[in-house]
Amino acid sequence: MQALIIDDSRAMRSILRRIVTDLGWSTAEAGNGQEALDLLEGGHTPDLCLIDWNMPVMDGYTFVQRVRAEPRWRDVTLMMVTTESEHGQIVRALAAGAHEYVIKPFTGEAIIEKLGLLGLLDQEVPA
Ligand SMILES: [Mg+2]
Numbered sequence: 001m002q003a004l005i006i007d008d009s010r011a012m013r014s015i016l017r018r019i020v021t022d023l024g025w026s027t028a029e030a031g032n033g034q035e036a037l038d039l040l041e042g043g044h045t046p047d048l049c050l051i052d053w054n055m056p057v058m059d060g061y062t063f064v065q066r067v068r069a070e071p072r073w074r075d076v077t078l079m080m081v082t083t084e085s086e087h088g089q090i091v092r093a094l095a096a097g098a099h100e101y102v103i104k105p106f107t108g109e110a111i112i113e114k115l116g117l118l119g120l121l122d123q124e125v126p127a
Pocket of ligand 1: 054
């Protein structure tokens with residue numbers, strides 16, 4: 001599985017990278033929504049995008065809108081990971097097409113639980 005981590009904080013990208021690489025996933029990173037869109041335009045096809053809201057150039061909300069406007073990217077799962085915790089913003093993001101919403105600070109377990117709910121851990125090897 002492939003995750004695209006989109007956050008303007010290098011520290012946050014590194015925390016998220018650690019969580020998904022521990023699951024055996026590969027990762028790519030972008031510092032804002034535009035960089036992430038450029039990767040997708042260039043043919044990068046992640047299974048999952050982990051998306052900060054507040055970023056320079058293009059914020060995560062706009063990124064979600066742009067991805068959802070393109071049928072060719074309909075299979076990409078979008079998860080917001082953000083400090084924005086107002087109910088209205090969560091509703092906006094989900095209405096725009098985000099599948100899940102995680103509020104910072106978060107635990108690795110919270111992220112993994114959401115991945116499970118999204119059916120993205122189905123490739124786990126049975127114990
Ligand atoms: Mg940010």
